[in-house]
Amino acid sequence: MANLKEIKLQINSVKGTQKTTRAMKLVSQAKLKRAEELAKRSRVYAQKLDELVSEIAYEINTSKVGGSDSRFVQADLPVRTVDIIVVTADKGLCGGFNITTLKTTLRMLREYKEKKVAVRLRVVGRKAIDFLKYNGIEMVDEVIGLSASPDYKQAAEFMDKSLMDFAEGKTDRVILIYNGFKNMLTQEQRVLQLLPVDISTVEAKELKSNIEYEPEEQEALLNTLLRKYCEYSMYYGLIDSLAAEHSARMQAMDNATKNASERVNELTIAYNKARQESITTELIEIISGMEALK
């Protein structure tokens, strides 16, 4: 009988877990919708900004007008120090979402170490911070709370520190790593080089006339534009990561709910078997008792 009670308790506990996972799935579903909407609206802006930056960068690159010596567009900079910005979620329970990013980060750390390049980690998201701390890896900057609710101003402030260091020559490259939203079922690991802006990949677009600049100091214009570009890339990365986080969590919780109901089925069968067994034993006892009385 004790066995029966144990199984019953187990069934109830699994059902409780299932309720939680189902609720979490629904919450993520709702949040995903919002995050996706946000990402969709910002995507247009991100694309246009990309277009703008790359056209100007191309122009500067081909005609070698002022600004081409700007640190921001020099692709062949000798790399001694790299800023890696890592974005993960603050919370877990979302499958391999965080760990994929962390694995990529570790891989890059190893690669840069082999090349004898110093790496400075700037981390957004509690999960990454905890992980890196546990592994004794040093971080320059830690931000918690930004990945759960992306805020343009905060993202820009965070990015500005990297920009400043880059402009002053303290770092030679800025890389952003995060897990982006591909579709409802898949996330995509994104590794972006923010600085220097890689203009070699820019599609060559022939312009009918040379671009005029206003104000005329192209360097100043380019620098503010690139700054905006980086800040926005950071912000967009956060939004994209948030959408991906919710989609990953939704999926993880969906699987958990399914597993729980499978487990409940298994346990129910075990419970029924145990119940039948005990009834059979009881019957045998009664019958054998009656036989003994004859």
Place this chain on the structure above:
Amino acid sequence: MSTMKLEIVTPHGEIFNGDVKSATFPGAEGEFGVLPEHASLVSLLDAGVIEIEKADGGVESIVIDSGYVKVDEEKTLVVVEGAVPIVGENESEIAQAIKEAKELVQKASNSDFAIANVEARVESAAKTRF
């Protein structure tokens, strides 16, 4: 009269996308107008009003805080931080839009002159419509 494509985007989405006859922008070094076939130009934009003459002859005013404009022969692309179009079905909606626009400009600019200038232009733009 020929037209050109004009796109205005903000982090919160696309504000305007369509064919226009001309547009006036609040450039960092002064206001300037753009007609179709304008030579390539990139300019910083200050807080102010973009005035658009649409292909159908209608006029639209959009208040912006700061951003960039890139002009080439066929297309004009405006990338701004924040924008409020002064449009609405009735007077109260317009009034609401004006209020939002004023807040936007006040946040973006610390020059009283620029703020006053924008306010005056927005009010007059609204008046011509009603």
